[in-house]
Amino acid sequence: xxxxxxxxxxxxxxxxxxxxxxxxxxxxxxxxxxxxxxxxxxxxxxxxxxxxxxxxxxxxxxxxxxxxxxxxxxxxxxxxxxxxxxxxxxxxxxxxxxxxxxxxxxxxxxxxxxxxxxxxxxxxxxxxxxxxxxxxxxxxx
Amino acid sequence: xxxxxxxxxxxxxxxxxxxxxxxxxxxxxxxxxxxxxxxxxxxxxxxxxxxxxxxxxxxxxxxxxxxxxxxxxxxxxxxxxxxxxxxxxxxxxxxxxxxxxxxxxxxxxxxxxxxxxxxxxxxxxxxxxxxxxxxxxxxxxxxxxxxxxxxxxxxxxxxxxxxxxxxxxxxxxxxxxxxxxxxxxxxxxxxxxxxxxxxxxxxxxxxxxxxxxxxxxxxxxxxxxxxxxxxxxxxxxxxxxxxxxxxxxxxxxxxxxxxxxxxxxxxxxxxxxxxxxxxxxxxxxxxxxxxxxxxxxxxxxxxxxxxxxxxxxxxxxxxxxxxxxxxxxxxxxxxxxxxxxxxxxxxxxxxxxxxxxxxxxxxxxxxxxxxxxxxxxxxxxxxxxxxxxxxxxxxxxxxxxxxxxxxxxxxxxxxxxxxxxxxxxxxxxxxxxxxxxxxxxxxxxxxxxxxxxxxxxxxxxxxxxxxxxxxxxxxxxxxxxxxxxxxxxxxxxxxxxxxxxxxxxxxxxxxxxxxxxxxxxxxxxxxxxxxxxxxxxxxxxxxxxxxxxxxxxxxxxxxxxxxxxxxxxxxxxxxxxxxxxxxxxxxxxxxxxxxxxxxxxxxxxxxxxxxxx
Numbered sequence: 195x196x197x198x199x200x201x202x203x204x205x206x207x208x209x210x211x212x213x214x215x216x217x218x219x220x221x222x223x224x225x226x227x228x229x230x231x232x233x234x235x236x237x238x239x240x241x242x243x244x245x246x247x248x249x250x251x252x253x254x255x256x257x258x259x260x261x262x263x264x265x266x267x268x269x270x271x272x273x274x275x276x277x278x279x280x281x282x283x284x285x286x287x288x289x290x291x292x293x294x295x296x297x298x299x300x301x302x303x304x305x306x307x308x309x310x311x312x313x314x315x316x317x318x319x320x321x322x323x324x325x326x327x328x329x330x331x332x333x334x335x
Numbered sequence: 336x337x338x339x340x341x342x343x344x345x346x347x348x349x350x351x352x353x354x355x356x357x358x359x360x361x362x363x364x365x366x367x368x369x370x371x372x373x374x375x376x377x378x379x380x381x382x383x384x385x386x387x388x389x390x391x392x393x394x395x396x397x398x399x400x401x402x403x404x405x406x407x408x409x410x411x412x413x414x415x416x417x418x419x420x421x422x423x424x425x426x427x428x429x430x431x432x433x434x435x436x437x438x439x440x441x442x443x444x445x446x447x448x449x450x451x452x453x454x455x456x457x458x459x460x461x462x463x464x465x466x467x468x469x470x471x472x473x474x475x476x477x478x479x480x481x482x483x484x485x486x487x488x489x490x491x492x493x494x495x496x497x498x499x500x501x502x503x504x505x506x507x508x509x510x511x512x513x514x515x516x517x518x519x520x521x522x523x524x525x526x527x528x529x530x531x532x533x534x535x536x537x538x539x540x541x542x543x544x545x546x547x548x549x550x551x552x553x554x555x556x557x558x559x560x561x562x563x564x565x566x567x568x569x570x571x572x573x574x575x576x577x578x579x580x581x582x583x584x585x586x587x588x589x590x591x592x593x594x595x596x597x598x599x600x601x602x603x604x605x606x607x608x609x610x611x612x613x614x615x616x617x618x619x620x621x622x623x624x625x626x627x628x629x630x631x632x633x634x635x636x637x638x639x640x641x642x643x644x645x646x647x648x649x650x651x652x653x654x655x656x657x658x659x660x661x662x663x664x665x666x667x668x669x670x671x672x673x674x675x676x677x678x679x680x681x682x683x684x685x686x687x688x689x690x691x692x693x694x695x696x697x698x699x700x701x702x703x704x705x706x707x708x709x710x711x712x713x714x715x716x717x718x719x720x721x722x723x724x725x726x727x728x729x730x731x732x733x734x735x736x737x738x739x740x741x742x743x744x745x746x747x748x749x750x751x752x753x754x755x756x757x758x759x760x761x762x763x764x765x766x767x768x769x770x771x772x773x774x775x776x777x778x779x780x781x782x783x784x785x786x787x788x789x790x791x792x793x794x795x796x797x798x799x800x801x802x803x804x805x806x807x808x809x810x811x812x813x814x815x816x817x818x819x820x821x822x823x824x825x826x827x828x829x830x831x832x833x834x835x836x837x838x839x840x841x842x843x844x845x846x847x848x849x850x851x852x853x854x855x856x857x858x859x860x861x862x863x864x865x866x867x868x869x870x871x872x873x874x875x876x877x878x879x880x881x882x883x884x885x886x887x888x889x890x891x892x893x894x895x896x897x898x899x900x901x902x903x904x905x906x907x908x909x910x911x912x913x914x915x916x917x918x919x920x921x922x923x924x925x926x927x928x929x930x931x932x933x934x935x936x937x938x939x940x941x942x943x944x945x946x947x948x
Contacts, residue, residue, distance in 0.1 A: 294792030296566045307573050308609040311581050
């Protein structure tokens with residue numbers, strides 16, 4: 195069994211990038227996507243140590259860049275999705291679809307909604323990639 | 336009681352005599368208003384065996400206790416009578432501005448009895464009402480009639496009129512508010528037609544007295560804040576109700592080729608909300624007092640499907656004249672929408688009936704030059720349906736009656752529940768929706784409950800005790816979900832609130848507003864009991880009209896799995912859900928509630944009529 199990595203840690207992000215880059219389903223679904231995206235993980239410190247900003251430079255089905263960045267850098271992305279750590283944990287576990295999460299107010303989207311709606315299949319594949327990363331959650335024994 | 340006017344305007348169309356009917360406070364307190372009050376009025380002032388297309392079929396136009404208060408989403412109103420399409424309880428809710436104007440004129444609603452000897456227009460200006468000669472308007476389409484009445488009567492009048500389809504008694508004829516908002520379902524435009532009433536127009540300017548003005552202002556601000564913060568509201572505002580097309584195609588919610596296929600063929604890029612916004616949107620529009628603004632004004636500027644600027648299309652219309660007919664040309668959908676609007680046709684039943692006809696043609700049951708995706712043929716057919724010309728006369732009966740006349744296998748291809756063509760949400764993708772279709776008192780419907788947003792995860796209402804993580808393709812636990820969603824969703828129709836605004840707000844926002852407006856002082860639990868009461872009242876009415884458990888069913892096609900698409904391989908376990916549901920509702924195996932259940936809810940008179948004793 196593969197060794198687990200702490201969620202949203204640099205090594206977890208590296209493995210996630212590898213999964214995205216290796217996903218033919220994502221490549222197909224995002225073939226026309228142009229733009230960068232930041233996932234903002236907010237925390238009160240109790241379950242996860244600090245806020246983090248996962249920057250994804252996505253272009254025509256390729257993940258050109260995917261890394262942790264500062265808040266200032268993350269805020270410059272064309273699209274920003276923000277949510278609390280417990281919500282992102284649900285997403286990574288496959289328990290919360292991000293679109294439902296946004297509709298229910300659990301995740302917030304900043305950016306052109308009409309553009310995002312055209313790429314719901316790509317969003318689904320990005321989430322599928324997270325479930326392939328062997329993940330350890332710091333608030334779970 | 337605050338919030339309510341406490342009276343209905345009564346009109347005897349045969350004599351032109353107008354009067355006033357006091358509404359008992361107990362009825363308003365226990366049924367809230369809107370279609371709940373309409374069902375109570377039907378029980379007490381009509382007959383379950385009344386012929387739907389006869390002057391005796393009394394028609395009510397009713398608003399809710401928040402009408403005219405400015406609360407977000409409170410501009411809707413409802414029309415009720417026995418349905419010419421289903422032969423059962425008929426109701427249709429509609430947005431716009433007519434409901435608030437009627438309340439500001441001092442009325443909770445209008446009761447229309449009998450039929451006029453010649454085409455008439457009912458003009459209500461505050462306390463005054465009179466039936467005028469409407470001959471000059473008869474034969475005009477909805478847009479023409481609306482414009483002409485506004486020009487003749489002057490500023491401030493709100494119009495509610497039928498088009499040629501209603502005049503010609505098409506069983507799925509709609510009624511239009513100011514030419515932009517349609518009471519489409521169950522064919523009540525034909526009831527206006529048989530009464531020879533072309534239009535009702537109203538002007539009102541009075542204030543609605545509130546029990547607790549500061550409390551109401553606070554509830555209104557809370558609801559506005561909820562809307563501002565809501566992604567659902569934002570998606571409806573930016574993309575219209577067609578916002579759901581893209582996601583629906585992914586999940587298998589959107590029916591294709593008369594519900595027989597799951598093969599997407601990239602419909603989303605052609606028919607979805609983003610495509611509409613980018614190619615054909617002229618501007619957004621809104622009902623009165625709505626912060627969401629889901630309405631579209633669109634136009635096709637050139638080409639074979641060129642249109643004028645006009646309202647729509649909604650999601651349901653994009654599915655009805657798009658995926659359902661295997662048409663990917665959004666311009667053609669907009670053209671069909673314009674024609675339906677002008678003629679006064681319900682786009683859901685109309686699209687469903689045309690899809691049925693296409694399938695019958697394909698299977699050799701109907702001689703018709705109309706292949707899948709032939710939108711020129713569809714556009715040529717619509718005026719014939721409205722005029723009942725040729726084959727249009729058969730299709731004007733709706734898919735279920737047309738199927739019965741064609742015989743053979745034809746009934747299998749009419750996708751309807753209790754005679755009402757289904758809206759375009761596939762129960763193979765969302766099993767609870769199938770149960771909700773089966774038990775909706777007006778026939779297969781997505782707006783007699785809140786199962787649609789709850790099961791699809793568009794809302795989170797923990798204060799109702801509802802989970803927000805349902806698996807669509809599972810039947811487990813769905814009976815309890817649907818019962819609660821009906822009890823809450825029906826209240827939306829009693830309050831005459833917009834379902835879409837409700838998606839974006841909390842139940843407590845609505846309850847606070849109702850209590851502050853009326854002084855009713857209800858708890859959330861008591862309010863939900865009102866919803867339960869209304870469900871049983873409407874159920875009792877359709878029982879009196881002959882509906883039984885055998886009618887609580889889904890079309891056989893929807894119990895067969897699709898081979899492809901988001902819902903491939905999935906079918907609802909309707910038997911399981913029905914067993915659980917009957918237990919929760921206190922229904923016997925015949926689909927009739929026991930007397931004890933009805934009496935617990937204060938429906939003793941219904942129990943006596945239904946069960947005796």
